[in-house]
Amino acid sequence: MRHAPSVRHSAWEDVADLSASFGIQLDEWQEVVLQAGMGERADGTWATPQVAVSAPRQNGKSQIIVARALAGVLVFGERTIIVSAHQQDTAREVFTKIVDILEERPRLNDRVESYGRALNREYVRFKTGQTIRFKARSAGGGRGFSCDCLLLDEAQRLPGSAWAAILPTMSARPNPQAWLLGTPPTEDDDGEVFARFRDVGLRKSSPRIAYLEWSADPLDDFDDERVWAKANPAFGSRITRERIADERATMSDRQFGMERLGMWDGAESRKVVPDHVWAALSDPASQPADRLAMAIDM
Numbered sequence: 001m002r003h004a005p006s007v008r009h010s011a012w013e014d015v016a017d018l019s020a021s022f023g024i025q026l027d028e029w030q031e032v033v034l035q036a037g038m039g040e041r042a043d044g045t046w047a048t049p050q051v052a053v054s055a056p057r058q059n060g061k062s063q064i065i066v067a068r069a070l071a072g073v074l075v076f077g078e079r080t081i082i083v084s085a086h087q088q089d090t091a092r093e094v095f096t097k098i099v100d101i102l103e104e105r106p107r108l109n110d111r112v113e114s115y116g117r118a119l120n121r122e123y124v125r126f127k128t129g130q131t132i133r134f135k136a137r138s139a140g141g142g143r144g145f146s147c148d149c150l151l152l153d154e155a156q157r158l159p160g161s162a163w164a165a166i167l168p169t170m171s172a173r174p175n176p177q178a179w180l181l182g183t184p185p186t187e188d189d190d191g192e193v194f195a196r197f198r199d200v201g202l203r204k205s206s207p208r209i210a211y212l213e214w215s216a217d218p219l220d221d222f223d224d225e226r227v228w229a230k231a232n233p234a235f236g237s238r239i240t241r242e243r244i245a246d247e248r249a250t251m252s253d254r255q256f257g258m259e260r261l262g263m264w265d266g267a268e269s270r271k272v273v274p275d276h277v278w279a280a281l282s283d284p285a286s287q288p289a290d291r292l293a294m295a296i297d298m
Contacts, residue, residue: 001213002032003201007039007047014038015071022070022101029055029214029233030064036210037179045175048210052155052180052197055214056262059234061181065151066097068179073130074108078148081132086157088120088136094153095122095134137162145169148176155182155194163193184215184264198264215262222256223248231261 012034016026026034039047055061065083072078085091099115102108102124116123122134133147137158146169152158158180170176185191201211220227228244229235235244247260257263 001201001211001215002036003204004036004210004212005039005047005207007041010035010039011071011076012038014075015067018071018075019067022105024063024067024101026063026067027060027234027237030060030067033064033212034067036212037177039210046177048208049176050178050180050197050208051210052194052201053212054182054184054194054198054262054264056232056260057183058239059214059232060238062094062097062153065094065153065179065181066101068149069094069098069132069151070101072149073126073128073132076149077130079130080147081130081149081151082145082147083132083134083151084137084145084153086137086154090153091134091136092119092122095124098124098132146173148173150176150178152178152180153182155180155197156185156189156191157182158193159190160192184258184262186258195264213262215264216257218263220261222253222261227261231263 012031015034015038016031019026033051033053037048037051041047053061053064069081069083072081083091083094085094102112111126111128113125113127116125120136124132137152145166150166150170166178170178180194180197182194185194197209197211198213200206200209201213214231214233216222216227216231220230225241228241232239232244235241244260248256251259258265
């Protein structure tokens with residue numbers, strides 16, 4: 001699924017070229033995401049200030065975050081970039097990847113003024129004054145999230161209260177952009193915000209929001225390897241057929257549909273007529289005027 005405005009110019013190639021210069025070749029699907037999210041208007045501002053991506057785990061969403069964060073500093077001149085996740089361990093994983101890239105390349109490392117390595121206080125500060133910060137989302141909402149680029153990992157766990165607090169802190173920035181990357185929310189996740197982005201993508205209702213999703217279709221065969229490949233853009237590289245086969249053998253249909261095939265309703269979304277659609281068609285006041293006959297043609 002892809003919803004993004006048509007633009008004359010996209011800065012995605014700048015991001016891909018920068019990553020390639022680090023020796024990191026982005027996957028085709030990662031470039032598709034960047035192309036949709038990095039469109040620019042005539043005045044140089046982002047065509048999509050808000051970008052959301054839904055894909056199953058372990059397909060390489062964190063590499064998109066790494067590429068976008070470094071490009072923000074080295075290409076776009078963004079002063080403050082925040083990488084945030086529901087858990088600090090996830091944010092720290094991205095921090096470690098970025099530090100490794102910088103420290104392994106002396107010409108880049110020379111641009112760094114200092115690294116903050118204390119737990120929950122990770123950052124990279126450049127000699128230009130630009131900073132990449134890494135933080136977990138907390139009950140404090142969006143305080144301290146004012147930045148030029150906000151990269152939210154584990155977006156399926158982003159509460160509405162936190163999102164409502166984050167957005168106003170970015171409004172004073174001249175050209176802010178927020179990225180939400182995650183997987184389909186489980187029943188234990190607060191997926192209200194991420195679901196709203198998906199609704200925009202389904203209805204194509206906003207030209208200012210980009211939404212991309214990799215998932216299986218409701219009537220797909222869960223045992224078909226072609227379906228596995230369709231829902232997992234890194235199938236055959238980061239994610240092997242054997243790993244998915246193991247998951248299929250030990251997960252329920254609902255779990256497998258949601259966790260590995262990226263289906264927001266798991267096995268429930270395989271229904272031809274979803275429950276909420278069926279319920280919306282009910283008419284409690286209706287009464288049969290004569291004998292009722294029903295037929296099914298298949």
